Amino acid sequence: MAAFYSLILVLLLSIAGYFGGSAAGTFFGIIIPYAAIAVFLVGLVYRILLWANTPVPFRITATCGQQKSLPWIQSNRLDNPASGTATVIRMALEVLLFRSLFRNTKAEIKDGPRLVFSERKFLWLAALAFHWTFLFILFRHLRFFLEPVPGCVLIAQELDGFFQIGTPILYMTDLIILAALAFLLIRRLADVQIRYISLFADYFALFLLLGLALSGVVLRYFIKTDISGIKELAMGLVTFSPAVPAGIHPIFFIHIFLLSILVAYFPFSKLMHMGGVFLSPTRNLANNNRTKRHINPWNHPVKVHTYEEWEEEFRDKIKAAGLPLEKV
Amino acid sequence: MRDRSLIYLGLLVFLAVVTFPFTYNLAAGSGSMPDLEYPENETQCVESKEFMRSSHMQLLIDWREAMVRENVRTYTTGDDRNFNISLTNTCLAQCHTSKADFCDQCHSYAGVQEPYCWDCHIDPEQLERSAR
Numbered sequence: 001m002a003a004f005y006s007l008i009l010v011l012l013l014s015i016a017g018y019f020g021g022s023a024a025g026t027f028f029g030i031i032i033p034y035a036a037i038a039v040f041l042v043g044l045v046y047r048i049l050l051w052a053n054t055p056v057p058f059r060i061t062a063t064c065g066q067q068k069s070l071p072w073i074q075s076n077r078l079d080n081p082a083s084g085t086a087t088v089i090r091m092a093l094e095v096l097l098f099r100s101l102f103r104n105t106k107a108e109i110k111d112g113p114r115l116v117f118s119e120r121k122f123l124w125l126a127a128l129a130f131h132w133t134f135l136f137i138l139f140r141h142l143r144f145f146l147e148p149v150p151g152c153v154l155i156a157q158e159l160d161g162f163f164q165i166g167t168p169i170l171y172m173t174d175l176i177i178l179a180a181l182a183f184l185l186i187r188r189l190a191d192v193q194i195r196y197i198s199l200f201a202d203y204f205a206l207f208l209l210l211g212l213a214l215s216g217v218v219l220r221y222f223i224k225t226d227i228s229g230i231k232e233l234a235m236g237l238v239t240f241s242p243a244v245p246a247g248i249h250p251i252f253f254i255h256i257f258l259l260s261i262l263v264a265y266f267p268f269s270k271l272m273h274m275g276g277v278f279l280s281p282t283r284n285l286a287n288n289n290r291t292k293r294h295i296n297p298w299n300h301p302v303k304v305h306t307y308e309e310w311e312e313e314f315r316d317k318i319k320a321a322g323l324p325l326e327k328v
Numbered sequence: 329m330r331d332r333s334l335i336y337l338g339l340l341v342f343l344a345v346v347t348f349p350f351t352y353n354l355a356a357g358s359g360s361m362p363d364l365e366y367p368e369n370e371t372q373c374v375e376s377k378e379f380m381r382s383s384h385m386q387l388l389i390d391w392r393e394a395m396v397r398e399n400v401r402t403y404t405t406g407d408d409r410n411f412n413i414s415l416t417n418t419c420l421a422q423c424h425t426s427k428a429d430f431c432d433q434c435h436s437y438a439g440v441q442e443p444y445c446w447d448c449h450i451d452p453e454q455l456e457r458s459a460r
Contacts, residue, residue: 044342053332056331145349147353154439157441158441161441224383226378226381228437229381230438247378
């Protein structure tokens, strides 16, 4: 049902964008995008500052590899780094290559009965494909927001359309992102266990992204619109002199409205893993508990009574009893 | 904590990247929508202005298919006007004599990938320039 409700919601948002865009272009083309980016920036900064001010006094050592200890015990440098550099490498592998998703397994009860864990690499592959193509597509979209268009953006789109299929030339990333999103959605729906733990928010993000990608694909390949008009609108937004030119197809407003919703929803949702991955204490702290003493920085100052002080207090009595003194 | 400054630094870098289009255009000065040079002898293109703006590439590809594969050399519009199917002899020769002043204007403004029309077709202006 969660999947169904989120699909309905995204469809309603699309319909709102379609009809709202043609009826109230200023609202859907200017006010909502500005509001969305403002919510995004403020919300994201707020969440990061909140996380930055959350105390992480100790290193979390529950990692996947052998800790560095004695020289003759081989340690796993990347899974259980002891130095800052190795931690940076672990972070880079996690952020750029999603190493922890590579460990994805599926648990099944086989005949016996015995529990069997089998590898499932497709989650990792689809996630990698989705995130990288999404980044590439965002980068490609800079051609609408920058004037003059920098050469690297043009090179990126030329590489993307390398095979020169169709008119306008088919972008490979468009195919990859749709396939990856479709896989990620089907994965949640097909497997009963994953479906059980999937929530409204999981499907909503997926349908939002699918809607965004599909509306973009439709605009480029099927129902075309005046692209220089769209650039005019985008340039108006980034130069703070917004205007909605006439003759923009309503499908474009679906695209920009879904994007605005995605961007505004971002700080309040699981999409914040973009910032959160950098702040994961199990990933970003070196495991050097054995070599370095970590003292809780906000330890309450405890009043202690040392042996020296105790001896001083009872000096006479100890002496009278004939017991040995440390300090004679 | 000593890591906090690192987080703030990362956040600042991220904000700089996200707001890059705003700062870039402040620095570069906003290029506005190009003014196209329209031909003096014609007021109406093959199809309506709106259609040509959004879908001229589709029309040109359809023309190519009709001409090259089906040997159809005349295109009849909805309002019964006939055109010789030819980029060089119709579009370029009759109206848009300068690729640089017409085609390239919007293409470079919107960052459109250089269309492969010019792999085969000759830009007459350029030909003139190289002949001189």
